[in-house]
Amino acid sequence: MADLSAVRAESLVKNFGDFRAVDGIDLHVRQGEIFGVLGPNGAGKTTTLRMLATLLPIDGGHAEIFGVDVRREPHRIRQLVGVTGQYASVDEDLTARENLWLFARLQGLPSGRAKSIAGDLLDRFGLQEAADRPLSQFSGGMRRRLDLASSLITRPPLIFLDEPTTGLDPRTRGQMWDTIRELVMDGSTILLTTQYLDEADQLADRIAVIDRGRKVAEDTPDALKTQVGESTLQLRLSEGADTALAVDVVRRLLGEEPVLTPESGRMNIPLPDPNRAADVLIGLREAGLGISSVSVAKPTLDEVFFALTGHGADDESQMEAAR
């Protein structure tokens, strides 16, 4: 039983009318790992998670969670998976304490037990002070924490987190990361989605990159990053500088293709090694090209996408707008 996989999904398909939102995705999440699903808006992350959580019917393919068939035994699946959706699914008309108590009761805990667990969770997520206030007075971060707390009442062995840190400030995001790591130390398995490579990099043991309903890559964060370079030099040429010449210089120095962004004169250059940034800057000055701004950053999702698919993550939203 030790090598029982947490999630084993094969060629999952979901259609919304004529539109295929999920187009044959395979996922294999091992027990005890954090598995990240990375993709831009509309890639099909939420849809995939909702199918696995029995919230959406599966249109094609096969999925098992800890060996239990998702389509055939939804009630068992619901006992195995704690779901924290992209949008908080807590009752706005109840207080935080009442929410937790209700969810605990619904899962069969006796009233007194439900009360003490609600108290414990409120403590653990720093919500004790706000516990009896109406949710309408909660900030986005507090709501997210309550939502996550609600998914942990029965300590499910598998936890789905759909964009757990979107909209959180950096400090709260860091706390959320710590909480997620703790859950894994307790023995839970985590399947999370994110739009940030950085987040997947920090948390995930393995990442699946999905795009337009298909999986385009699956690997460890390190392996994915080396495909796009360790970091990126972002620079803006000064007004009227010759972009084509700059591209030539970069190509000659690094053997890498700079990614031109839609704004004129801006380019992102993948760097195999951050120390090579200086070479590029010197090379550009020698060629007589002025620079108006420069920074070195970690590769963005957009660059991962470009490297994996040959089109940027932004194309997706343009395509959506056109549809």
Place this chain on the structure above:
Amino acid sequence: MTTTTSAATAGPVAPDRRGVDPAAVVARTTSHPSLRDTCVQTLAMAWRALKKMRRKPEQFFDVLIQPLLFTAMFAFIFGGAISGSVSNYLPVLIPGILAQTALTVCMATGVQLREDMDKGVFDRFKSLPIARFAPLAGPMIADLIRYGIASVLTLLTGLLIGYRPGGGVFGCAAGVALTVISGWSLAWIFTWLGTLARSAQSVQGISMMIMFPLTFLSNAFVPAETLPDWLEAFVKVNPVSHVVSAVRDLLNDGAVTAEVGWAVVGCAVVVVIFAPLAVRSYSRKM
């Protein structure tokens, strides 16, 4: 696995932080909620609905105003024309208003369910291992309070303007009870509509279209004999007519007649048909 082990006793977040053992949790899962789980869950959902009612007392507006307004208005406007005098009309009217009020409350059940289902928390209810029956039946239990308030208030208004029920205390209690039971049973139809419709607005529209013919094409406000034959035929098969007649027998005569029996059977039939339809349509709509 014993029946007393509830659906998800996977163990709470224990302070000692023992590790989670998936294989053990899988072994403990059940394929269906037990009857006991279903009851506990339904009561928990009823508790939620009651909390909401207490926080939003304005939703009691309809059950408070309608009985008062309609009873007084109908009595004074139609009383003379239909029965010769207000006091002669009241024994006909009060049971009719009771039925009408119950139906209005039913309608609100469907509309509110639809509104509720569009909220984020329903995603959680669906992702939890709970019986699909519970989120539907819970609010309906809480609604029993609304039916109760509405019927008692109608009766009181009647008493105030001169209604003297022949059935006495027993008749009144039984009449109110039957109204509440009928309202609750018929509410399953509107709950089913609530699970089918796209928006709360459309539930409201459809419900109105069902409710008006049901109440006005019944013997609720006028004796069926005064109607044209074709209409009388419909009125006689209209289930609301049977409920109204039964409530009349109870209130006015304190008599448990065959009509009462038919009304109860009718309610049971409605529940047996529409409760499973509602639960099925709700579980499909994932």
